[in-house]
Amino acid sequence: MDQERPLAERYAVGRLLGRGGMAQVHLADDLKLHRPVAVKTLRPECAGDPSYRERFLREARSAALLNHPGIVAVYDTGEHTAHGVSVPYIVMEYVEGRTLAELARGEQPPTAEQALRMTAGVLDALAHAHECGIVHRDIKPANVMLGADGTVKVMDFGIARPLGAQGATLTQTAMVVGTAEYLSPEQARGEDVDTRTDLYSTGCLLYELLTGRPPFTGDNPLAVAYAQVRDAPERPSARVPGLPPVCDTVVLTALAKQRDQRYQSAEQMRAAIEEALTRLDGAPATAEATAIAPTAREEQPEQRRRRPSRLLWSAAAGIAALLVAGAAYAASGPSGPAPSQAAGTVTVPDLLGKTVSQARTGAQSVGLRVVRSALGGCPAHAPRRRVCGQLPASGARMARGGTIRVQLSTGTRGRQAAVPPAE
Known part of the structure; x- marks a missing residue:
């Protein structure tokens, strides 16, 4: 990028902030509004590839539709000539961090x-x-x-x-x-x-x-x-x-x-x-x-964490000795608890397709309980009044006495409606 001449007669391009496989980002000064901005340009060697250009411009179009403080804002877009090639650019909010x-x-x-x-x-x-x-x-x-x-x-x-x-x-x-x-x-x-x-x-x-x-x-x-x-x-x-x-x-x-x-x-x-x-x-x-799902006891405030290669968390006095095991997914089959899992935890059963009564019975059999959280918002083919979603997922480990929240199908595609909890 030519840093001697302002881009589009408006943006004075400065130092390189970062470079990726298809684009690079420079810090720039908006000479019109007197504010720092980030200018993202497609790298010249990628500018001639239609797929790269489309992906690049899609970013500008998508971000321009969004107005949220948690999304980097897009201010401007255009094209400039570099090494005889027309290169698109995006002018974005500059985030220092x-x-x-x-x-x-x-x-x-x-x-x-x-x-x-x-x-x-x-x-x-x-x-x-x-x-x-x-x-x-x-x-x-x-x-x-x-x-x-x-x-x-x-x-x-x-x-x-x-x-x-x-x-x-x-x-x-x-x-x-x-x-x-x-x-x-x-x-x-x-x-x-x-x-x-x-x-x-x-x-x-x-x-x-x-x-x-x-x-x-x-x-x-x-x-x-x-x-x-x-x-x-x-x-x-x-x-x-x-x-x-x-x-x-x-x-x-x-x-x-x-x-x-x-x-x-x-x-x-x-x-x-x-x-x-x-x-x-x-x-x-x-x-x-x-x-x-609530656990039987509340955890104490956390201690400063380090990775295993550094200092580990200090054990807080009185913290519940409960460890939650990894979820066992349908794609890989259920797995038993690891030897390090503390006593008092149970495996969340699979409640999908069950009636509320069946779901409660299945949960109670392992020391858990069921609460309805929503009605609707399920696939159209889901049987009416059957469980079509649950949290935590089946196979996860949780404390005995905890709560599984389930979603019930209306049997039709409809808006999800909040339902008061039913014990």
């Missing part, structure tokens, strides 16, 4: 509370995008900034798509679309996506903030994508001893292989995180706040 990827892998990783709060900020932004009919499809720590003022900012809507759009999700014209470590199983299989795809990726993001690495890694992207489809994730607390059990519950529900076993909306996952934060603070939780 660090990406969540830098934070997760830094010398001072975030605490569990900080990780949950940052993820809640991501979910706020996603709730707005989903309400506007946009699925991001590439949520990952590197695509989220934490501003100097603590504000979380989601960016890079380059592969975002409107809800209902058809087409391949893993590869297009030999270009990788999405990042293997954060791909949902449906993306890895090349299926159509919906808002719950972003929630799976957000679960991967939270996992990395809590443990310092994504739930699945491998020698190549294909191996990682295969693991997303096939393998059950290791619970975060198995990687970071002392991590509060509520973190396991939130993460493993978000990472359910089947979409109907995950949180069904960004708002629902955010509510679960708020409940988890309440438990970390040691305050009493309300049954209506979220779908996180």
Whole structure:
């Protein structure tokens, strides 16, 4: 980029902020409004490829539809000539801070509370995008900034798509679309996506903030994508001893292989995180706040977390000796409790397709109870008055006496209606 002449006679381009496979970002000064901005340009060697240009311009179009403090704003777009090639550019809000990827892998990783709060900020932004009919499809720590003022900012809507759009999700014209470590199983299989795809990726993001690495890694992207489809994730607390059990519950529900076993909306996952934060603070939780099943005892405030290679969490006196095991997904079959699991926890049964009475009986048989949380919002083929969704997902571990919240089908496609809890 020619930094001697203002871009579009308006933007004085300065230092390079970052460079990716298809684009680069410079800090610039808006000479008209006298404010710093970030100018993202497609790299000249990619500018001649129609697929790269379309992805780049899609980012501008998608972000321009969104107006939310948790989403990096797009101010302007256009094209300039570089080395005889017409190169598109996007002028965006400049966020001074660090990406969540830098934070997760830094010398001072975030605490569990900080990780949950940052993820809640991501979910706020996603709730707005989903309400506007946009699925991001590439949520990952590197695509989220934490501003100097603590504000979380989601960016890079380059592969975002409107809800209902058809087409391949893993590869297009030999270009990788999405990042293997954060791909949902449906993306890895090349299926159509919906808002719950972003929630799976957000679960991967939270996992990395809590443990310092994504739930699945491998020698190549294909191996990682295969693991997303096939393998059950290791619970975060198995990687970071002392991590509060509520973190396991939130993460493993978000990472359910089947979409109907995950949180069904960004708002629902955010509510679960708020409940988890309440438990970390040691305050009493309300049954209506979220779908996180209450444990027999409240956890004490967390201690500063370090990765296993550094100082581990200090054990808080009086903390309940309850560990939540990783969810056993239908794709990989149920698994028994790990030897390290504390006594007093049970495996959540599969209640899908059961009547309320059958669900209550099944839950009571393992020392749990059922509460209705919603009516409707299920697939049209789901039998009337049968369970079509549950939280926590089947196979998860939770304290005996905990609550499973279920969603019942109306038998038709209809708006989801809140239903008072029924004991």
